[in-house]
Amino acid sequence: MGIVIAHTAAVHEGANQAVNLGLEAMKRGKRVGFFLLSDGVFNAIRGSGDVAAGLGQAISGGGKVFLSEEHLLGAGIPGEKLIPGTETVKKAYEELVDLIMEDWDRVIIC
Secondary structure: OOOEEEOOOOOOOOOHHHHHHHHHHOOOOOOOEEEEOOOHHHHHHHOOOOOHHHHHHHHOOOEEEEEHHHHHHHHHHOHEEEEEOOOOEOOOOOOOOHHHHHHHOOOEEO
16 A cells, blocks of 8 residues: 655645554555655654654554655755655655556555
C-alpha cells in the first residue's frame, strides 16, 4: 500500500488520517510506504506534530517514508531536521511512478 501526502496537516486534515490508516494497515501485516511531496514534506520535520510522530512510528515498524528532494530544497528544510530513517529521492516523480506501478497494490492520495 502506498500513501502519497502533498499537504501539511495544518492545511489538510487528511494527512493525519492517512498516516493513521497506514499505521493500522501495518498492524494488520501490510507493507506500507509513504511518499511526501510538495507541502507534504513539512510533515517530515522531526517533532512537528502528530503526522511526524506517526511517520516515525511507521519507520520504526518497517514502513518506508520517501521525500521529494526537489520539494525539500524548495522548502529550505535541511536534512538534520528530518525524521530519522526517511529516504530522500532525487527523481521524485519517476520513483513515485515506479512505486505505484511495481510495488504498491493500492494507493491513497491526500
